Amino acid sequence: MSRKSKIEPIVKVKIVEQYLAGEIVLNQASKKLGVACQSIRKWISIYRCNGPAGLLNQLKNKSYSKTLKMSAVNDYLNGVGSLDDICLKYGIRSHTQLLKWIQVYNSGGILKTSINTMAYTSSRGHSCHSFTIGRILSVILLIVLSEISISYSSRM
Numbered sequence: 302m303s304r305k306s307k308i309e310p311i312v313k314v315k316i317v318e319q320y321l322a323g324e325i326v327l328n329q330a331s332k333k334l335g336v337a338c339q340s341i342r343k344w345i346s347i348y349r350c351n352g353p354a355g356l357l358n359q360l361k362n363k364s365y366s367k368t369l370k371m372s373a374v375n376d377y378l379n380g381v382g383s384l385d386d387i388c389l390k391y392g393i394r395s396h397t398q399l400l401k402w403i404q405v406y407n408s409g410g411i412l413k414t415s416i417n418t419m420a421y422t423s424s425r426g427h428s429c430h431s432f433t434i435g436r437i438l439s440v441i442l443l444i445v446l447s448e449i450s451i452s453y454s455s456r457m
Contacts, residue, residue: 306358308334313356316341317348343395350389363394370402370412377403 306313316334319325320341331338347355373391376382377399384396393399402412 308336310353310356310358313344314348314353317344317356320345321348346385346388346396347394350392350394355394364414365393365398367412367414371406373399374402374406374412378406 312334316325316330320327320330325333327338327341330341334341344356369391373387373393376390377384377387381387382390384399387393388396388399405412
């Protein structure tokens with residue numbers, strides 16, 4: 302199931318192309334669609350990186366390799382370009398994503414290839430942890446084995 306946007310992809314493409322052609326300014330586009338200017342800036346960034354297809358509704362999150370993440374973080378920290386420049390260079394959909402990788406790197410964390418991951422979100426809507434499918438299955442297996450062990454010991 303895709304994540305449906307409030308604004309149809311064709312409308313996003315039309316607005317971005319009008320903006321890039323100088324036919325409309327950011328504030329006009331924002332008011333016309335009833336969205337924040339920052340949303341339109343994000344569409345422009347995605348359009349520049351991935352073309353019109355980048356604005357289609359996404360079925361799932363894009364995965365990035367550990368190598369790409371490290372290269373992008375190192376380029377940014379070494380002053381090779383701005384957040385937008387680095388995102389454009391490496392095909393990263395959002396500079397917010399790059400900022401998260403930089404934060405992980407600067408805090409001594411490990412950047413991993415993001416394939417088959419699921420994010421756990423707290424009841425307050427804050428992202429807490431990211432788990433691989435393998436880790437989730439391991440936890441389920443431990444729970445099942447614990448319940449079998451408890452059930453067996455209670456029968457004795």
